[in-house]
Structure formats: structure tokens, C-alpha cells
Amino acid sequence: MNIVMAIIVVAVLGGIFGFGLSFAEKRLAVKKDPKVLALEPIMPGINCGVCGYAGCAAYAAAVALGEAPIGLCSPGGPDLVAKMAEIMGEKVDASGETRRKVAHVMCRGNVEVSSKGYEYEGLEDCNAAFLLFGGDYSCKTACLHLGSCIKVCPTDAISRDAEGYIIVDEQKCISCEKCVQICPTGVMHMIYEDSEYAIECNSHEPGGKVRKVCTVGCIGCKICENKYPESGCSVDKFLATFDQTSPHSQIADAAEACPTKCIIKR
Amino acid sequence: MQRIPTFSKGGVHPDDRKVYSRSAAIERLPMPSELIVALSQHLGAPAKALKAKGDTVMKGEKIGEASGFISSDVHSPVSGSIKEIRKVTLANSVQCDAFVIVPDEVQPADPEETVDWQSLDGSELLSSIKDMGIVGMGGATFPAHVKFSIPKDKKVDSFVVNGVECEPYLTADYRIMLEKGEQALEGAMIVAKIVKAERVIVGVEMNKPDCIDHLKEIVKEKGYPIEIVGLKMKYPQGDEKQLLKAILNREIPSGKLPLDVGAVVSNIGTCNAIYEAIVLKKSLYERVISVTGECIANPKNVLAPVGTKMSDLLDFCGGFSKEPEKLISGGPMMGFSFFDTETPMTKGSSGLLALGAQKKYRSTACLNCGRCVAACPIALMPAKLYRYISNGEYEEAMNTSLMDCKECGCCAYVCPAHLPLVHTMKTGKKLGRKKK
Numbered sequence: 153m154n155i156v157m158a159i160i161v162v163a164v165l166g167g168i169f170g171f172g173l174s175f176a177e178k179r180l181a182v183k184k185d186p187k188v189l190a191l192e193p194i195m196p197g198i199n200c201g202v203c204g205y206a207g208c209a210a211y212a213a214a215v216a217l218g219e220a221p222i223g224l225c226s227p228g229g230p231d232l233v234a235k236m237a238e239i240m241g242e243k244v245d246a247s248g249e250t251r252r253k254v255a256h257v258m259c260r261g262n263v264e265v266s267s268k269g270y271e272y273e274g275l276e277d278c279n280a281a282f283l284l285f286g287g288d289y290s291c292k293t294a295c296l297h298l299g300s301c302i303k304v305c306p307t308d309a310i311s312r313d314a315e316g317y318i319i320v321d322e323q324k325c326i327s328c329e330k331c332v333q334i335c336p337t338g339v340m341h342m343i344y345e346d347s348e349y350a351i352e353c354n355s356h357e358p359g360g361k362v363r364k365v366c367t368v369g370c371i372g373c374k375i376c377e378n379k380y381p382e383s384g385c386s387v388d389k390f391l392a393t394f395d396q397t398s399p400h401s402q403i404a405d406a407a408e409a410c411p412t413k414c415i416i417k418r
Numbered sequence: 419m420q421r422i423p424t425f426s427k428g429g430v431h432p433d434d435r436k437v438y439s440r441s442a443a444i445e446r447l448p449m450p451s452e453l454i455v456a457l458s459q460h461l462g463a464p465a466k467a468l469k470a471k472g473d474t475v476m477k478g479e480k481i482g483e484a485s486g487f488i489s490s491d492v493h494s495p496v497s498g499s500i501k502e503i504r505k506v507t508l509a510n511s512v513q514c515d516a517f518v519i520v521p522d523e524v525q526p527a528d529p530e531e532t533v534d535w536q537s538l539d540g541s542e543l544l545s546s547i548k549d550m551g552i553v554g555m556g557g558a559t560f561p562a563h564v565k566f567s568i569p570k571d572k573k574v575d576s577f578v579v580n581g582v583e584c585e586p587y588l589t590a591d592y593r594i595m596l597e598k599g600e601q602a603l604e605g606a607m608i609v610a611k612i613v614k615a616e617r618v619i620v621g622v623e624m625n626k627p628d629c630i631d632h633l634k635e636i637v638k639e640k641g642y643p644i645e646i647v648g649l650k651m652k653y654p655q656g657d658e659k660q661l662l663k664a665i666l667n668r669e670i671p672s673g674k675l676p677l678d679v680g681a682v683v684s685n686i687g688t689c690n691a692i693y694e695a696i697v698l699k700k701s702l703y704e705r706v707i708s709v710t711g712e713c714i715a716n717p718k719n720v721l722a723p724v725g726t727k728m729s730d731l732l733d734f735c736g737g738f739s740k741e742p743e744k745l746i747s748g749g750p751m752m753g754f755s756f757f758d759t760e761t762p763m764t765k766g767s768s769g770l771l772a773l774g775a776q777k778k779y780r781s782t783a784c785l786n787c788g789r790c791v792a793a794c795p796i797a798l799m800p801a802k803l804y805r806y807i808s809n810g811e812y813e814e815a816m817n818t819s820l821m822d823c824k825e826c827g828c829c830a831y832v833c834p835a836h837l838p839l840v841h842t843m844k845t846g847k848k849l850g851r852k853k854k
């Protein structure tokens with residue numbers, strides 16, 4: 153008898169609550185902006201915060217309200233911009249950048265090839281080391297190898313290789329530029345993913361000064377630019393840069409001729 | 419029994435190690451062959467260069483002009499010619515332009531005439547302090563004329579002179595009190611006139627009983643209305659917040675200045691510099707620096723021109739007796755370690771230490787023992803801040819009063835896990851400011 157009573161009571165209570173909940177769902181529902189509902193699923197969903205908002209949902213809401221412009225989401229890239237523009241009914245200039253950018257460490261310095269000013273024993277954090285004379289390397293724009301970028305990367309794309317160099321997994325990189333922002337020496341650059349070569353040096357110091365502190369730095373000798381006009385390299389302020397879009401048929405020769413071998417095939 | 423005053427919260431008791439240089443009288447450094455006079459020797463905007471390469475300068479001539487509200491003039495310590503202007507990195511990692519001055523062989527003698535400061539009024543005294551480039555000589559190098567400009571709505575009743583020198587090793591202020599006590603106390607009277615303070619109090623730690631006696635004698639002899647107070651030894655008593663708590667029992671609220679509680683605090687070395695600036699018309703171009711530590715052959719207190727290279731100071735003190743592990747500009751608790759002996763000293767360099775190898779400890783995880791909380795003189799929670807900063811939560815750290823931290827080093831000194839707490843705070847402050 154008792155068990156029957158219990159079943160009846162629970163069943164009646166369940167019925168009342170069920171009815172109440174279904175009523176609340178229908179009648180008390182908060183109306184969400186259909187634009188937000190449409191935007192939310194297409195966001196990358198990694199909540200990296202590069203757009204300046206707390207996460208993907210917050211950015212979607214801000215866009216739907218018209219508070220934020222489309223195109224702040226770098227992980228989403230041009231595809232997302234197109235989709236968002238369609239939902240928002242806006243026209244975006246489609247001729248813009250469509251090549252993907254990835255983070256890259258522009259330094260091949262290490263303990264063997266670069267000179268050090270002192271022995272650093274402090275906190276394992278690049279910004280902490282940078283407080284003391286801009287890091288232990290004599291070159292003040294070098295990679296400090298302490299891995300602040302590894303800590304901030306939201307997709308674990310950055311790691312150390314066996315030799316201690318900081319490497320970026322370009323498949324995982326979402327171009328959020330968090331590592332670029334945290335890096336105190338500015339050695340982390342965003343480069344085009346399709347670039348075949350990169351000039352892995354970050355020093356704008358004149359050649360003599362670079363030579364004194366590092367054997368693999370760009371000395372701004374302009375051999376790549378002058379001897380190989382088709383190399384796609386140009387030198388500005390004693391530092392060469394490589395541009396994939398300009399004619400670059402001679403880049404392999406230029407890399408061979410580079411006296412400090414800082415033109416690296418990726 | 420009368421209680422010896424000190425501040426109440428936190429603090430540590432490091433071994434004072436002043437024995438190396440405390441008995442060495444102040445000696446004047448023979449003129450170095452080259453001086454590197456930096457344009458940023460003070461807190462605030464660097465001075466603007468008034469001279470160019472190749473110009474000749476006179477001793478005491480103004481060569482850099484204050485370029486902002488918080489900024490200070492820079493003067494040439496010698497007569498000579500400017501060899502070049504180059505970028506230098508100072509011991510505290512500040513990069514700025516500096517004059518490289520080659521001194522003439524014959525230097526002019528110091529003028530002997532003196533000025534009667536009693537005949538000048540407060541604003542005249544203040545403007546001559548500004549013209550003479552006086553900055554706080556305890557190490558923070560805050561421009562003195564800014565500190566002594568009292569806003570109209572504030573009233574100052576006490577002027578506290580900091581003769582504490584709580585940092586281990588350093589003896590520069592100690593020697594100034596013993597050898598130039600008359601000057602320093604007269605300087606204190608000048609400041610008291612500028613800020614219109616009724617009470618002038620000099621705080622000296624009890625490890626310098628000879629200073630206390632000496633200063634008391636001078637006060638009695640000259641009839642100055644100055645109180646000399648002996649303080650219990652505790653680091654960081656030389657900080658203005660702790661000193662005011664110890665002497666006047668007043669607490670400075672977070673983000674406020676001593677002015678807000680009706681007091682002005684200044685270092686005894688600054689008072690001496692003010693006396694020299696006003697009475698002897700000598701701009702701030704030389705200071706006393708303690709060259710000391712286990713690895714210095716003959717530790718000394720040296721009166722050296724600003725811009726002297728550390729290597730010249732080391733040579734004067736007989737070089738190293740053994741290979742040092744660490745070179746520090748300033749005191750061991752708050753000073754800056756540096757590596758290049760060509761680094762020039764500045765107006766704020768109170769010491770040059772060469773310390774020997776210490777037993778090295780590996781940092782372990784935080785034990786949550788709370789010793790850092792007990793040691794922090796301004797009641798912060800260093801372990802909590804450390805956790806926030808090492809997890810990249812800079813905003814949280816800022817909300818937990820990170821900016822009140824004055825990097826005194828008590829927390830790191832007591833930490834049984836040997837965490838680099840001060841370094842973390844500095845990093846957190848830098849990144850937190852950047853985020854804002």
C-alpha cells in the first residue's frame with residue numbers, strides 16, 4: 153500500500169513540475185536576438201579574447217547590437233568575415249587580405265652563437281628577464297627562450313624543440329597574436345603562412361654591432377637585395393625581409409649566398 | 419622601561435654587515451679620466467641636453483634641463499669637454515642619453531664664499547634647490563623641489579629626516595652624519611623653513627649610537643629645535659611609510675603621500691646636499707657612495723663625482739679581493755644587480771656592492787605558510803599576488819593592491835620556498851600597467 157502511495161505522490165508532483173516548466177519555457181522565455189543566435193554557432197569558439205571581448209559569445213552579441221565592427225576575429229579569418237557580413241546584411245570589401253598569417257620566431261640565436269651579458273637565474277618568464285637589462289643576451293631583440301609565448305597560446309601551438317628553440321605549430325596557430333603581444337623583445341612576428349622563406353633575425357642594429365653579439369643575425373649587407381634582384385628580399389634599417397608576392401626565383405641562391413645564413417627555408 | 423619606537427607591522431632583521439666600511443672615513447676620489455653623466459638621474463622625465471658634442475663645460479654648469487613637472491636639472495661635475503653623447507644603460511636598466519665628459523687637468527677650486535640662508539624666503543630657497551638639481555639621495559631620486567612644493571590646501575607640521583639607513587652594508591649616510599652632521603642638520607633647518615614645519619625630527623637606528631650622540635651634541639651646541647630619535651633596528655624602516663609610523667605613529671593610506679598626513683620625509687644625505695646647494699652654492703654633482711662587500715679589497719666610503727664609472731670606484735678601493743658573484747648598485751635588499759663595470763653611478767647611487775658566492779637554493783612550490791604575509795610591512799599578501807601573476811591574472815593582482823608594493827624585498831627574504839617574489843611583483847606591475 154505504502155509503495156503505491158509513494159508512486160502516486162511522486163507522479164503527481166512530477167506532473168505539476170513538468171507542467172510548470174513547460175509553461176515557463178513557452179511563456180517566460182527570454183527572446184534572443186535571432187542575429188546572435190545565427191552568429192554564435194559560426195564563431196571559432198576558442199574564446200581567445202583577441203577581439204577585446206570576454207569570449208566568442210560576447211563578441212557575437214556586441215556585433216549583433218552594432219557595438220563592434222565585423223572583422224576583429226583573427227582566428228576566424230576572411231571566411232568568418234564573409235559569413236558574419238551575410239548575417240548582418242553588411243557589405244564587406246572582399247578584395248582584402250585572404251592569406252593566412254601565422255606566428256613565427258624571427259631569431260636563430262642560442263647560447264652557442266650569441267653572446268650573453270650576464271647569467272640570468274630569475275623567474276622563468278621572458279618579461280621578468282626583460283626587466284633586467286632587456287634580457288641576458290647581448291642582442292636586445294633576441295628570443296629569450298623562456299617561453300612566455302608558450303604560456304599565453306590558447307591552442308598550445310607553441311612549444312620548444314629539442315635544441316631549446318621556440319617553434320610554432322602552424323596548423324594549430326589561429327593568428328590570435330597573443331604571443332606577439334606578450335613578447336617583450338618583439339621577436340615574435342606574424343608572417344604569411346605560404347611564405348617559403350623567412351629571414352630569421354629581428355635586429356635593426358648595424359652589421360658591426362650584430363656581428364659582435366651574434367653570428368647568425370642579419371647584418372644588412374644587402375647581398376640578397378643587390379646581387380639577387382629576383383630574390384624577393386629587401387633591406388630596411390639593416391634588416392632584410394622576404395616577400396613571397398614579389399618575384400622570388402633567386403631566393404634559394406640568395407639564401408646560399410647570405411654570409412650569416414639567416415635566410416631560412418621553412 | 420621606555421619603549422624604543424619602530425613601525426608595527428611586518429619587517430625583517432637582516433644581518434647589517436656594515437662592519438666592512440663603517441670605520442672608513444669619507445675619501446675624495448681622484449679625478450677619473452672620463453665621466454659618463456646620464457641625463458636621467460632622477461625619477462620622471464629625462465632632462466633635455468643643453469650641450470652638444472665638442473662643447474666645453476664648467477664645473478657645476480647646468481648641462482641638462484628639467485623637461486617636465488617631475489624632472490630635474492643635471493650639472494657637470496667637472497670642467498672639461500664633451501667627448502660625445504651616447505646612449506647608456508644605467509644600473510637600474512634605464513636607458514638614456516649621457517654626456518661623456520673628459521675632465522681638464524686643472525680643476526677650479528670650490529668657491530669659499532657662503533650664503534646666509536636665513537635672509538632668503540621659502541620660495542627663493544625652493545627655486546635654488548630646483549636650480550641645483552637636488553633629488554632624493556636615498557635611492558628613489560625623487561626631485562626635491564617637487565617634494566617640498568606644498569600645495570596650498572595642505573599643511574605640514576613635521577619634517578622627518580631619514581637617518582635610518584636600514585639597508586645592510588651601506589654606510590654612506592652613517593659617515594655623512596658623523597662627518598658632515600652640522601651641515602646636514604642645517605640643511606634640515608632650511609627644509610623646515612621651506613615646508614613651514616614646526617617639528618623637525620631625525621630618526622636614526624640604534625645600530626648607530628655614535629651618530630645619535632654626535633647629532634644630539636650638535637643640536638645642543640647650535641640650539642636647533644631638532645629632535646633626534648633612536649629607532650629599533652628593523653628593515654625597511656627607511657621607507658617613508660614605515661618611518662612616519664615609527665616616529666609620528668601616522669599611517670599613510672594606500673596611494674597617498676606623507677603630505678596627506680601632514681609630514682614631509684627626506685633623507686639625511688639630501689639635507690646635506692641642500693646645505694651645500696644653498697649655502698655653498700654647489701649643485702648636486704657629487705655624492706658619497708659606499709663601496710663595500712665581501713669581495714672588495716679595501717671597502718671605503720667615497721666622495722665621487724656623479725658619472726664616475728663603477729670600474730674607477732673599484733680601482734680606487736683596490737679592486738676585488740676575490741671574484742664576485744654579484745655586483746649591486748644600491749643596497750642588497752632594494753638595489754639593482756648589474757654586470758657591466760663601465761656603468762656610471764648616478765645621483766641616487768648609495769652603494770656599490772660586490773658580493774661573494776652564496777649557497778643557491780632551488781625555488782619550490784609555495785607552501786602557503788604565510789611568512790611573507792607576516793613580513794610585509796604594508797600588509798599585502800605576496801603569496802596571493804605571486805599566484806595571480808604567475809597565472810597571468812594581472813588585473814586580479816592589481817585589484818589585490820599590487821601597485822602598493824614597494825619592492826622592499828621582505829617577502830622574498832623570508833620565503834622558505836625561495837620564490838623570487840619581488841621579481842614577480844616587478845614583472846606583474848609592468849604587465850599589469852601595459853594591460854590597462
